[in-house]
Structures are given as structure tokens and as C-alpha cells.
Amino acid sequence: MKRRDFIQKTAATSALLGLGGFSLSSFKSVNTKHLTVLHTNDVHSYIDPFPANHPKNPNMGGVARRAALIESIRKENPNVLLLDAGDIFQGTPYFNYYGGELEFKLMSMMQYDLATIGNHDFDNGIEGLYAQLPHASFEFVSANYDFKNTVMNGHVKPYKIINKDGIKVGVFGLGVGLDGLVDKKNYKETIYLDPVGVAQDMARLLKQEKKCDLVICLSHLGYKYKDEPDKICDTKLATLTKDIDLIIGGHTHTFLDKPTVLKNSVGQDVLVNQVGCYGINLGRIDFYFDDDTAVISNGKSIVV
């Protein structure tokens, strides 16, 4: 074990030396970067792990364990983007007792960057969501919910651009249709806009105009509806749009063994991922970047 470590370290050092020499002589440095995107969805106030005798998910989940896992990943690569695809609220007495305060505080402690809004995040009414905002150090993105006639006006951005170690990441949010899913008395004057049109506008803006290196859609639309083939979902959205690199989904509590790779409207790869529910899993997607045209021309490899 020790010997192997040594060999790896030596190899790394010599690689580094080689790189240093190259950059000095050529002046323009060759730059590779590594971004780790971590994500959850539909955690539904599951703060404690499932008990050891639970018939379906024994000993799974739990915020303390998730925090430890995230912490150890941050140690390995500090360039982490931590995202949640909605339905943070509702599912355990923690929500009934504290209205989402503890969920937001814990997500802030884990240094979540962004979340989108799920249908259950309206469960204490839009005022109930608004009341918990002071407990969140992270921000919310939703491009297809128009909140202008509600208390949430100005508190939710359509998108956010985050710079991680020189990598420009554009993240926009999408929410599911509210009519028939959420009581009108809870979502009040929130207006749901067509996600496909909004997504295409957002992706173009972020990729073309804002020159983002990576565009992520944080969606609560649902992975796929086999009984309702016409209903918009993440897998359909992926094929109907372009300029999106990754769709992180929620709502359908879909457990995937690995991210789904689909072709967008111009034949480029899009990843769609979702990690079930209740904080049982953490999704991890690593992106490696390069600005060297020789490397880029080799195309990209997707290992899932």
C-alpha cells in the first residue's frame, strides 16, 4: 500500500514538473480543471436515517452522514457545486413541528449553493416558504414560476451564474405544473410557464450570451411519465432543447443506477440524473475541463 502511494505521488510530481516546464516555455499555460457537482432531490424533511429495522431502506440516509460524505468529497476536490432539485419540505414531523426551519439551516451548514422549488415546498402556503427564507444561506432558482404577484417576488432568481475556479457554471431552475397538484390556496398567484420555451431561452442566454462553460438545469418536472407520454418531463426536455449539459431532476422519486445520457435537439449529449428520494443517495457528477484546443478536438468521454 505504502509503495503504491509512493509511486502514485512520484508520478504526480513528475507530471506536475513537466507541466510547469511546458507552461514556462510556451508562456500560455495549459489548463485543466475539475468540477464536482453533487446533488439531492425530494429529501422531504428526512433528517434522521431510516431505522435499522425499516423494511425498505434500513439504515439509509441521514443528514449527518450526508454532511460527512460531502465534507470528504470537498477534501478531495474543493471545486464542489452542491444542488437540490426541490421538495425539501414535508414528510417527517420535523416539517410539521418547525415548518422547514431545520431543513434550511442544515442545508446552509452543508453549504448548499442552490435549490429549486418543488410542489411540496408550497405545503405551508407560499407565505410558509417565504417565512423560512431567512434560515437559508443558499439561493433559489426557478425560471418558469412567475412570483411577481406573491410574497416571493424578488426572492427567486431565474438563474444564477457561479464561478468555480474559473469555470463559469450557469444554473437555472424549472418547476412542475401546479394546477391539480398543489392547492391553489397554497400557491396563490404563482404563474406556471411552459418549461420547454423557458428552458430553451435560459440555456441560450447562459451558453451563448453569458458564455457559461457548463449549463445545468435544476428541474422538478419529473424524470418520465410512462402513462402520460405527452406530459413534459426531464427526458423529453433533454431531447427538445439544446445548450443544456446536465439536467438534475426530482419529483418522481426515480432511482437511477447511473445518469441517463440522451441526445439533444442538435445531437449533442445531455445527462439526466435523479437520486430517488429521502436523502438515501447523493448524486455525483465530475466534469473535467480543458482549454487546450488539441485536447478539446479529441471530443469528450462520458463515463457513467
Place this chain on the structure above:
Amino acid sequence: MVNLKNYNVVTKLFVLLLTFAAFTSCAEKKFYVTRIEGKEIGITQPAETANATAGQSAQQIENFIKPYRDNIDKDLSMVLANAPETIDKSGEWQTPMGNFLSDITFEKSNIVFKQREHKSIDICLLNHGGIRTIISKGDVTARNAYEIMPFENSAIVVALKGEEILEMAKYIISEKKPHPLKGLTFTIGKDNQPKDILVNGQPLENAKNYYVVTSDYLVNGGDNMIFFKKATERYDLEYKLRNIIIDYFKANKVIKVEKDQRISKEL
């Protein structure tokens, strides 16, 4: 004083220069994705076996949660009843959990409805998606009731004509979901239409008024149960569905589930 001011200007300019330099150099660089790796990490590892700092942050989170948890535990950990077997959510047209919840919602709401309105409930319809978890074999606590029914929904009784009950049966067939149902039975014919529709054993009468207990969520258009929009009378029982479950647990030490077939399919 003058010198100080000048110094500030220089600093400002210097910062501006730096910002500009950083900005331009940034704008030049465009990064392209060369490799993507994706995986799902199961959260199973006990926090203490992770590395030292990770263990520390887990402990910090744990300490933060504790007072919140203790306060809830005080209320919810008391054992109220016992389930001799696991009651699950599996089944094509009815599930053990669905039968259980529709039966107890019918029973407990009917007591209130009779007292207040001097009328009786005929049917109970809830939604399958509203049952958030199962009841595991063994001791049952109030916490279980929260997990089954975390939502703050309450029982509502509405009056529907026989025609709307027919619509209800058609809706259930078209949605293909085992919605919890009590009082109404029918057969799905080979033509995928409901037949032999009975309300508490009596044939459905189109013009008759039936009292249906359901949740405020469904009456207000949830799950697209639009037949509820045609309700002619509406009575809010101000009785939370979760409290119905807790009251049932308290009154019945052993949880019984009726396994009778409510919707059958013509072969």
C-alpha cells in the same frame, strides 16, 4: 491628509487595474468539457468511520439536530398500538394501506358527521399518492401517523349525485391507481367501463344524493378529481386526516386490515 487621499486613489486605481486584468484574462479563457463521470453514492456509511474532519462535521450536525429531535420525540415516541403484520401499499386496484385508511377515515368521520349534521356517510375516497409510507409490523407510534400522513389535510364531506359517483368510478379506471376506497364497489368490464356499481351493497341510483368523505386537497382539485367540483353540499369536519389515524391507533390496540376486494376486474 492630502497624502492619504492620494494613496487611496492609487489603491483604488490599482484595484481597478487588477480587476480589469483579471476580467480580461478570464474572458479570454473558454473551457470545454473533456470528460464526465457520473455515479450515485448510497448514504449508508456510519458517520464515525469517515475521515476525521468529516466525522467532526457529522458530529456538529448531529449536535445541532438533537434539541429539535428531542422536542419531537417527547410527543411522538409513545407506543399507541401494534401491527401484527406489515401493511403495505402494493396492489393493482386496492392496497392494504388504502383499505385501512379509507375504512378508518369513513368510520371516524361518520361519527362526527352524524353528530353534527344527523346524516351518514356513504363513500370514502382518498388518493393513493397521499399515503406516504407503510405500517411496519410491530409497535406503532404517533410518529407513524405523521409518516403516513404528513400533510395538514382535513376531512371534508361533499354531496354528489349518482352520476358523479359513476364519473368517480370511470376516473379511477382511467387513472389506473389503487386509490383508497370504501363504500363503493364495482367491476371493471372487458370494455374498460365500470359495471355492477354498488354503494354499500345497493345499486347506484343516478338521481340520488350520496355523501362522500374525502380530503380538502382532493375537493379543491387535487389529482384532477374534477367530479368533486359538482358537489352540491360541502361540510368541513375540521378533522385532520392524521388525527384520524392517531385516534384510531389510540382506540384500537391491534391494527386490523380488511382485505375485501372493492374493485374487481372482469376476466
